[in-house]
Amino acid sequence: MGKRIDCECGEVVKAETDDELVAKVEQHVSAAHPELVGKMTREDVLGMAVEDD
Numbered sequence: 001m002g003k004r005i006d007c008e009c010g011e012v013v014k015a016e017t018d019d020e021l022v023a024k025v026e027q028h029v030s031a032a033h034p035e036l037v038g039k040m041t042r043e044d045v046l047g048m049a050v051e052d053d
């Protein structure tokens with residue numbers, strides 16, 4: 001089990017650890033939401049995350 005973020009665009013980002021989740025979300029944001037780059041903190045990302053099992 002890990003954590004998951006359901007992005008507003010429909011993308012689902014899953015990871016086993018907080019660090020991995022933050023890294024994957026940063027990659028997704030830079031690819032799909034360039035206007036948000038630098039505006040989402042680690043706390044924002046983890047606050048959006050839900051348990052995934």
Ligand SMILES: [Zn+2]
Pocket residue numbers: 007008009010011028032033
């Ligand atoms: Zn997205």
